Amino acid sequence: MVVEYKHEPFTDFSVEENKNALLEALKQVESNLGKEYPLIIGGEKVTTEDKIVSVNPANKDEVIGYVSKANKELAEKAMKVADENFEWWRKSDPKFRADILFRAASIVRRRKFEFTAHLIKEGGKPWKEADADVAEGIDFLEYYGRQMLELKDGVKVNSRPIEHNKFNYIPLGVGLVISPWNFLFAIMTGTTVAAMVTGNTVLLKPASTTPVIAYKLMEVLKEAGLPDGVINYIPGPGSEVGDYLVDHPRTRFVSFTGSREVGTRIFERAGKVQEGQKWLKRTIIEMGGKDTIVVDNEADLELAAQSIVQSAFGFSGQKCSACSRAVIHEDVYDQVKDRVAELTNELTVGNPADASNNFMGPVIDQGAYDKIMSYIEIGKKEGKLVAGGNGDDSKGWFVNPTVFADVDPEARIMQEEIFGPVVGLTKAKDFDQAIEIANNTEYGLTGAVITNNRTNLEKAREDFHVGNLYFNRGCTAAIVGYHPFGGFNMSGTDSKAGGPDYLIHHMQGKTTSEMF
Structure with a gap:
């Protein structure tokens, strides 16, 4: 034994x-x-x-x-x-x-x-x-x-x-x-x-x-x-x-x-x-992934906003499981959007060796920095910038956590893996449409659903097509032996x-x- x-x-x-x-x-x-x-x-x-x-x-x-x-x-x-x-x-x-x-x-x-x-x-x-x-x-x-x-x-x-x-x-x-x-x-x-x-x-x-x-x-x-x-x-x-x-x-x-x-x-x-x-x-x-957090209208909205921010910007969004899209029910969209922007603006960015309290450090290298900044420029044309949108590569490769709102689900920043601290928000008219948008990507790695509606959780369990699906929490931080990790479609084998x-x-x- x-x-x-x-x-x-x-x-x-x-x-x-x-x-x-x-x-x-x-x-x-x-x-x-x-x-x-x-x-x-x-x-x-x-x-x-x-x-x-x-x-x-x-x-x-x-x-x-x-x-x-x-x-x-x-x-x-x-x-x-x-x-x-x-x-x-x-x-x-x-x-x-x-x-x-x-x-x-x-x-x-x-x-x-x-x-x-x-x-x-x-x-x-x-x-x-x-x-x-x-x-x-x-x-x-x-x-x-x-x-x-x-x-x-x-x-x-x-x-x-x-x-x-x-x-x-x-x-x-x-x-x-x-x-x-x-x-x-x-x-x-x-x-x-x-x-x-x-x-x-x-x-x-x-x-x-x-x-x-x-x-x-x-x-x-x-x-x-x-x-x-x-x-x-x-x-x-x-x-x-x-x-x-x-x-x-x-x-x-x-x-x-x-x-x-x-x-x-x-x-x-x-x-x-x-x-x-x-x-x-x-x-x-x-x-990789193009991972989505779905927020229902019957949800703890503070939990939803915290989950989006933590999952999108932990380790500067450089996780294949990072939240890069949030699909929010239209009834609560504005509340969640405003709280996400507020929380994002409170995050500290700096050299992680300097202090234990910097939430974000740099991105990995010049190539990553240039790629992420180019996607931020694309995002400025595709959505409304509500937080971040800038970077500094003078000493290290630092990109500020960036939030775009009112983004079309087909937009490039909603479809292509950026692998950096950028998240796009879009609204759905109901839960079924939210799941449809969440599945509208060639990837299928992680996803999360924030709702207190048990029927919708069970619907997501069946229809949200990802290898790791989380309920009422963020979409990152799988633990060995607890959350076996791997995805569908173009996320791998x-x-x-x-x-x-x-x-x-x-x-x-x-x-x-x-x-x-």
Whole structure:
């Protein structure tokens, strides 16, 4: 019997002791800025001339680290190492693999303030968001370790008097894990260890904007007892290293979290059978969302406004689950709109390292800043600007939380993923029309409904077509083991990270039948 895991608690920074511990950790992280980090292939540290420069998005002059950059030759070397190691790793005891995750969770838990400080610096995350990211990473380590112990003996199937039948899961092979920058610790950790604990070997290619934290995970896993060559750390450009490994005939599966544009490209490339390839590659793909909060006329309007603002602007809207559209019943539209604008104007924006009370920090880089600002200009033509609408990229990449009202549901800012602190409000004549508008997107990741009408909640349960639907709360902040996470349509393969069947995507079922 595997003991149920309760998720890692969040840190209360109003407690002076916790606040001081994080300030101390920030000093510690600052003392290590500008270091060089090698690739790790088969346990060997490989330094290259060419470097990825990771900078603090809140202060672009501050270099977090210089990370060696992989190329095709080194990607091939890593593939050979992973392929060779798979032959023995696939036979390793699942309990041994799970124990590495439990020990890693314990190490990160002890160093939680240090990891939180690192996410503030490399990811530009406000204190609470950084703390939650680290907690989620710990949750993934604990949860997937326990899930592997549940799955290790397979699933019971029927036998007959003349035979004994078994159904077991076996690993797939070498997996390419391409992790994102927004949950730079949590998603990177979860996707990497899910592939490893199931008996696969891994090529980890973290986002080029946040590669240092992935190196820190490699250090933790090494300390936790992970053998060399099981996970290989190979940051590098997607156009060179990513494409090469997605196409590689020895790649057995690709686990990707990121944009729709890159995700669909990976899906297409992985579908092509290469010369010498003897399997159909599996893809585990989580892309994006155009997530909607629906507000009914029988709703707690303060809850509705708070939910919209928190979900739209947490971590500067840089979550695939962020609320970027709110569809509000016409009877209460003006009240909710005015309160959303009021709450938005109260939000503080600034360098997250400076204070624990800045609600928003920067967006990740210049490309993100330019894209978001261009969408704000589009929004000014498509709706009425009621809050924000400006930014400042002189020192870091800061965009003020922005609200557009009276936007047509077909408008670009209501259809295209902006991935920044921008939300559009539109009105619906009744609940049915509100759900219709909510579904009017090519995505299907998260959504929320704020109403006290039970009939409408049940209608939404049936008709609101998203992978994660929340009632009377915001549409972000899924918790591992509580809210299995993944979406429909162009939001990805609905592989439900942090859920009971996530690990199975990294394995294949094998039936053995013995006649008596």
